Amino acid sequence: MGDNTLVLSHRVSEWCGVAPVLEEDIALANTALDLIGQTQLWLGLAGEIEGKGRDADTLAFRRDVWDFRNVLLAEQPNGDFGQTMMRQYLFDTWHLLQLKALKGSSNAQIAAIAEKAVKEVTYHVERSGDTVIGLGDGTEESHQRMQKALDRLWPYVGELFVSDAVDQALSAKGIAPEPTSLREEYDTAVNAVLAEATLTRPDSDFAHQGGKTGVRHTEHLGHMLTEMQWLQRAYPDATW
C-alpha cells in the first residue's frame, strides 16, 4: 500500500506547476499530498513492524527498484493529461475498494489508516471518474486520447487483482482482502464509467506482472527513483 501511494504520489506531483489549468494543477497537487500523507502512515507502520529501525523516510529514499512492491500501473509515466487521469481513475477505483475492505482489517493500525484514507480517496475517485467521463465523452480529440490511454494502461490493471502466497496468508488472518475478491465490484464500477465516457474496454484482460512482487518493474521506475532519491543519494543523511 505504501509503495503504491508513494510512487503514484511522486508521479502525480510531477504535474505541479505545469497542469493545463490552475484548478487541475491544484487538484493534482492535493491528490499527491493526500497520497504522500498516506505513504507516511503505511511505510511508518511497515518500518515499525519490521523492527529494524527504518522509518518511512528511510524506506522511501534508501531502497532501489527491486525492493519496491508497487503495482506497475502506479509507475507508468504521466503521458498527456488524459493518460494521467485515466491511470488515476483505474487506480483510484481499486484503491477505494481495497481501503474499504482494509477498514475491517483484524490489525487495528491498518484499519485506522484505511479509515482515514478512505475519506480522501472518495474525493479522488469522484474527480478522476468525472474527468474520464468529461474527456472520453468530449471532443473527437479528447475522446481519441482517452481511448488511447485506456488501451495503453489496461494491461496494467490485472496485476491489482493477482493473488500470491502473501495475500493468501494475509487474507486467512483477516488482515487484508483476497485481491481477487475485489475484481467483480471493480469491473462493475469501471464498466459503468467507461460506458458513460463512450470508451471501449479492451477485449483482452492480459496483465503485465512483476511490480507487486518486485521481480520485474518497468524501466520507468528506475528513472523516477533517481529523481526522487537524488538528494539522499548525493548527500546521505542530509537534513535542513
Add this chain to the structure above:
Amino acid sequence: MVEEKPTLETVWGWLDAVPDPEIPVISLTDLGIIRDVQWQGDTLEVTVTPTYSGCPATSIINLDIETALRAKGIEKLSLKRQLSPAWTTDWLSESGKAKLEDYGIAPPRPAGGPQHCPRCKSAKVERISQFGSTPCKAQWRCQSCLEPFDYFKCI
C-alpha cells in the same frame, strides 16, 4: 514552573486560545482535532488527530500546542497521534462554523455543498473544483456577486 498541576479544564481553556495555523480565526478546539487531554502522573498527555493524512499543518499544530503549553509552565508534555475514529467535519464546533463564515470560508454541511455565499449570502452558488488551496477546502463561486470562495469540505 507551576506549583500544582493545572486542572484539565484550565488546559482545555489554554488550547482553546491556540489558533489553527492555516485558518487562524478558528482555534484547535473549534476544529475538533484535540481528542483528549489527560494527566499521566506528572506528564500532560495531549491526543491530536490529523484532519487529512497529508496535511502539512500537522507538524506546525503540534509545535504550536507545545509552545503554548510550555509558555504556561507545563514541563512534561507528550503529544499522541490518534487516527481512529477518523476526524470528521462534524467535530467542528458551532462557534467554529460561524467564525469560518465570517472569515469568508463557507462551513461544511452534510448536504455536500455550501448553504450560501459567505459574502452576499446568495444561495446561487456553483462548484469550481473539489480541490482547493488546502486539502480541507474546495473552490466554489457565487453566481450573484461573482466572487469565488473557499468551502470547507465535508469529510
